[in-house]
């Protein structure tokens with residue numbers, strides 16, 4: 150759905166990290182944020198998720214017109230926001246299948262019919278080309294990096310959020326795992342779903358083609374464009390955009 154970030158300023162330990170971020174992701178679109186390390190990309194995602202160590206100094210994040218920054222983090226999920234890194238925990242004794250059922254119940258507030266759940270699960274596993282035995286594994290216990298990422302996408306397919314925030318979902322994935330992840334994300338494409346993907350490289354965007362690419366430097370979006378912007382970045386590196394950012398005076402808080 151429609152996500153609008155308006156003049157967002159966020160600090161950590163009294164240091165301003167985000168300095169006036171403006172970004173609009175309309176319903177049905179996929180946007181990407183790229184940028185050099187340490188410039189606030191993950192901070193943006195975590196602030197939207199409601200991580201406690203991030204202080205919102207100013208601004209709002211409107212999701213279908215509601216400022217999600219004023220909601221409790223679990224309420225943000227109930228509103229249909231999906232944060233791909235939200236459940237990295239190992240839960241002893243909880244299988245993937247049970248966790249998915251509990252997560253759907255928490256999101257919808259309703260009991261999940263077993264047959265409906267099973268049908269949906271079968272379809273999601275098919276999209277991800279994954280064996281059914283997978284869901285009997287204990288959540289995150291001994292998962293490889295690639296399996297964790299793939300499991301995040303399985304969760305997304307099962308929870309059917311209307312907006313997904315993905316932070317470096319491609320990091321540490323080999324090309325086959327990357328294609329599977331992309332297949333899962335692309336299967337979500339619809340007029341009622343939109344996504345914001347943070348990535349350091351163009352590789353992911355070859356498989357999940359974004360409607361727009363934004364570049365973040367020093368806590369601000371310094372350039373936006375179409376998918377060709379990612380290709381340009383790959384070719385030229387980040388130095389030209391860093392120089393451009395340095396020449397644009399930062400807004401005062």
Ligand SMILES: Nc1ncnc2c1ncn2[C@@H]1O[C@H](COP(=O)(O)OP(=O)(O)O)[C@@H](O)[C@H]1O
Nearest residue numbers: 161162166185186187188189190191192193202
């Ligand atoms: N929990 C934290 N405590 C202190 N500083 C942090 C924390 N998280 C991020 N930072 C700092 O905020 C800046 C932006 O980090 P981050 O948002 O992770 O960048 P990116 O994702 O673009 O690589 C960095 O200088 C980083 O050191």
Ligand SMILES: [Mg+2]
Nearest residue numbers: 190191192316
């Ligand atoms: Mg990061």
